[in-house]
Amino acid sequence: MVRFFYIYTNYIKLVSLLKILIRCALFVFCKKIQIQNKQHLTQKGPLLIIANHPDSFLDAIIIGSYYKRRVHFLARGDVFTKKHHRFLLGLLNMIPVYRLREGKEFLHLNEYAFTASKNLLAKGEAVLIFIEGICLNTNELQPFKKGTARILQGTQEMGVQPNIHVAGIAYNHFFGMGKRVNIKIDPFIFNTTIKSGKDRVDFNSAVFKALNDNIQPPEIEINKQNKKPTLLFLLGRCVRFLQTPYYLPIKNFIFQKTKGTVFYDSVLFSILLLTYPIILLLIGLLMYLISIPLPIIFIILVGLPLLSRLGIK
DSSP, rough: HHHHHHHHHHHHHHHHHHHHHHHHHHHHHEEEEEEEEEEGGGSHHHEEEEESSSSHHHHHHHHHHSSOOOEEEEEEGGGSHHHHHHHHHHOOOOOOOOGGGGOHHHHHHHHHHHHHHHHHHHHTTTEEEEESSSSOOSSSSOOOHHHHHHHHHHHHHTTTOOOEEEEEESSSOOSSSSSSEEEEEEEEOOSSSSOOOOHHHHHHHHHHHHHHHHOOOOOOOOGGGGSOOOHHHHHHHHHHHHHHHHHHHHHHHHHHHHHTOHHHHHHHHHHHHHHHHHHHHHHHHHHTTOOOHHHHHHHHHHHHHHHHHHHOO
C-alpha cells in the first residue's frame, strides 16, 4: 500500500510538471490564447467536457492544460500502435477510441473506452470528449456521433449526474506557430435522463446549438500592416532567424510526414516540446564550459523562447 501511494504521488508530480511544461510551450507556440469564462476552469466533482475538434491533439492539449485539475481525453486509437506513443499519450491521460476505418477488429475496444469514461466520471474525475468524432481543420462544427450521449446515459444509469461543460475552441490558422486561439466555456444543463435513442438525439441537438454558439474564431487584425515594428519585435525576429537551423528542418520534415492529414500542428508542437528544452540545455552547457556566469546563462536561456515569441508576426 505504501509503495502504491509512493508511485501514485510521483505520477501526480510528473503529470503536474508536464502540465507546467506544456503551458510554457503553448505560451511560445501560440501568439495568444484567450479563454472566456475562466471561472469554470476550477469546476470540481464529476465533469464531462464536450468540445469541437478542429486541430487534432492540440485541442486536447490546450483545453486540458488550462483546467485546474486532471483531465482525461478520448483520443484516436490508431496513434496508440507504438509503445512510445502509448507511453506519452498515457502520461496525458488519453483513452483510445477506434473508428471503423481502423479495422473492425478494434471496434470492440471502444466498449473499454466507454466503460473507462463512465467509471472515471463516477469517481469524480473530468473527461474531455470531442463529440464530432472526427477532426477537420475548420472552425465549422461537424455532425455529432452518438458516443458522448451513450457515455452520459451510462453514467446516469450508475446514479451519477456529472457537471457538463461545452468548450468551443477556434483558431485563426492551422499551420504552425503564431496562432491565435479562442476558447469559450459554458455550463450545459440537460435535465432529461437519457433512456432512448430519441433522448440521445435531443441531447445532441441541444449540445450542437450551445457548442456552435461558443465557437468564436479570433478576429483578424485589419490594421496590423500599419503598425510600426517595435525594437523587441525586431530583436525577436533576429532570435528566430538564429534558430532557423534548428526549427526549419523539423518544420519541413513534419510537413512532409503529415501532408494530407490534420496532424501537422499537433506533431510540430509535440516535437518542439520534446526537443527545444534539449537545445536550450546544450546551449546552456556550452556557455558554462566557456565560463559564462550562471546568472547570465539563466537570463539567456529564459530570454531565447520569450524573444522568439515576441518575433511572431
